Amino acid sequence: MLRKGKKDTKPKSILEEEQMQSPFRTIIQHLCENKVAMGSAIIFIVIFLMCFILPIWMKQDLNFQDPTQKNIAPGFSFLSVPKELKNNAKEIEAGPTFGIGIDNDGVVYEWGTLTDRLKQIPADMGKVVDIAVGQDHVLAMNEEGELFTWGYNRMNLNRIPSEVQGKKVKSIAAGYQVSIVVLEDGSLVTWGNENAVDIVASKAKDENVKLVRTNISTGLALTEDGRLIPLAKRETAFDAVPDEIQGRIQDFAMTDKTVFALLDDGTLASWGGNDYNIQKIPEGVDGHVVSISAGRNHVTALLDDGTVASWGGNNNKQCKVPSGVKNIQRVSSRYYQNYAIDEDGNVTTWGLKGYLFGTDNMGRSVALRMLKGGQMTMTVGFVSVIISLIIGIIVGGIAGYYAGKVDILLMRVAEVVGSLPFIPLALILSALIGNKVSEVGRIIMIMVILGILSWPGVAYMVRAQVLAERQKEFVTAAKALGVRERNIIFRHIVPNVMTIIIVNATLSFATCMLTESGLSFLGFGVSEPIPSWGNMLNDCRSSEVISQFWWRWIFPSIALALCTISINLFGDGLRKAVDPKSSER
Structure with missing residues (x-):
């Protein structure tokens, strides 16, 4: 009680509280005094709101997969350029989860999520003047033209071919487990995993190649006379280079599905796929481009006024160029990271910094899938509880009010339903139905079956409460007034036992969530690509993943x-608040 702004700390008996406030307020007061129950309620509400509200802004394509981002540990170090390089950078190249840079003194720096082999930078490289970064290896060249490589060391990727040694190098490039060198005479030398990337050096035979660019599947070569040469053995969409631009190309960039070519008048030409409407060049860009670079699904262009423009896919904010970027001399975009170096060597970064909870074996963010998975798991549990409550209240109310033969019949039906095991039944139905229903249909089936098989417990409880209430005076008065029996049951008796029903519902909610998660864990519940907490754990059963x-x-x-x-603790606290003597029994 509050009196004149001060809390009345004098303890009151139950009789005094009942005289001063309603039973509902008494329940709320007792519940608020239970710190465990209130703390549990706060935890559950926070999880619930995160799962249902955050996905509104943090959207995720359920079919998204990216092999370059698979099994990445939690962290935000992808763009953490070392302070020694940040104001003295000459060149920066990005890998899928890391960055490699050289300063104006030729010193090499690394950052991000690095493998043990990537950390083993060769000693005594001298002054490094050029670098190229692949999926998980690095190729570097010093001022004397000597090449160095480190990182992934299979498929002879760590061995510099004899054809390159002792010869002058024009440019270097690296792709997915492949290294490429353009010699001074314009010829190409490639080595590494020929099965990983479709690149054939002989496609550029007798051509005076200037540079080579790659994506995760193939590569293109730009000649000194401004022509593009596809390097793939098999025909791809990248082969369709427009004839009218051949001989005019100054630079080019490749996303996974699209090629952009910078022409001699500063305009851009593009061909290939148009995912994310990437071929729609932003206003004010065309005709003012100085150089161009690209990641997996986005493009970054350096303009003639020293500013930068990015467009395409923006799922990792890779197109969100920071405000105030100016006087830029060099841009580099790979995967989902961007680096811009100004005329003073200062570095500006934007794009993917890392993952809060890491990624799974498909390259999907665990945090985003947890939000969608929690949404699915709680939805299944909530709908199942609602179905069980509706059936349980109807059956229990009728059985408790009419008693006698009606009671015996309905309770025998409840015993039969209660004896049916849910998980074996769901496994059998899943095996019989298989792929005959859609994924949404399977989820609805799980919710309905779980709700239908969970109502006997609710019915028993409601029946017991109604049996006790039906002998009270307000029921007799309602009968005397001629109130219909169904109204007496559901408008007068059931509301008086609703607090007990709510307590049971909170406990049943947790049980239904665990049941759905267990079913999905066994592979018979919600299936990919729709996430649930159960099928996320189903993908982690191997000892390799666990360790x-x-x-x-x-x-x-x-x-x-x-x-x-938290749901169980809150339900237990609510039960104690409704019936304080229950803890004594």
């Missing part, structure tokens, strides 16, 4: 445990 990729199972497990435990 090496711990983030894939630790975070979903914690979320599921926090959610279910």
Whole structure:
């Protein structure tokens, strides 16, 4: 009680509280005094709001896959350029999860999520003047034209071919497990995993090649006379170079599905795919481009006024150029990272910094999938509880009010339904139906079956409460007034036992969530690509994942445990608030 702005700390008996406030307020007061229950309620509400509100802004394509981003540990170091390089940079190249840069003194720097082999930078390289970065290896050249490589060392990728040694090098490039060198005479030398990337050096035979650019599947060569030569053995969409631009190309860039060519008048030509409407060049860009670079699904252009423009896919904010970027002399975009170096050597970065909870084996963000998975798991649990409550209240109310033969019949039906095991039944139905229903249909089936098989417990509880209430005076008065029996049951008796029903519903909600997660974990519930906490754990059953990729199972497990435990603790606290003597029994 509050009196004149001060809290009345004098304890009051139950009789005094009932005289001063309603039963509902008494329940709320007792519940608020239970710190465990209130803390659990706050935890569950936070998880619930995160799962249902954050996906509105943090959108995710359920079919998204990216092999270059798979099994990445949690962290935000992809763009953490060392302070020694940040104001003295000459060139920076990005890998899928890391960056490599050289300063004006020829010193090499690394940052981001690096493998052990990538950390082994060769000693005594001298002054490095050029670098090229592949999926998980680096190729570097010093001022004397000597080549160095480190990182992935299979398929002879770590061995410089004899054809290159002792010869002058014009430019270098690196792709997915492949290294490419353009010699002074314009010929190409490639080595590495020929099965990983479709690049054939003989396609540019007898051509005076200036430079080579690659994406994750193939590459193109630009000749000194401004022509593009496709290097793929098989025909691809990149081969369709417009005839009218051959001989006018100054520079070019490749995304996964599109090629952009910079012509001699500063305009851009493009061909290939048009995902993310990438071929729509922003206003004010065409005709003012100085150089161009590209990542997996976006393009970055350096303009003649020293500013930068990016467009295309923006799922990792790779097109969100920071305000105030000016006097830029060099831009580099690879994968989902961007680097801009101004005339003083200062570095500006934007794009993918890392992942809060890492990525899974498909390159998908674990954090985003946890949000969608929690949404699915809680939706299944909530709908199942609603179905079980509706059936349980109807059956229990009728059985408790009419008693006698009606009660016996309905309770025998409840015992039969209660004896049916849910998980074996769901496994059988899933095996019989298989792929005959859509994924949405499978989810609806799980919710309906779980709700239908969960109502007997609710019915027993409602029946017991109605049996006790039906003998009270307000029921007798309602009968005397001629109120219909169905109205007496559902408008007068059931509302009086609703608090007990709510307590049971909170506990049943946690049980339904665990059941759905268990079913998905066994592979018979919600299936890919739709996430749930259960099928996220299903992908982590191997010892390799448990030991090496711990983030894939630790975070979903914690979320599921926090959610279910908090619901149970809140339900237990609510039960004690409704019936304080229950803890004594």
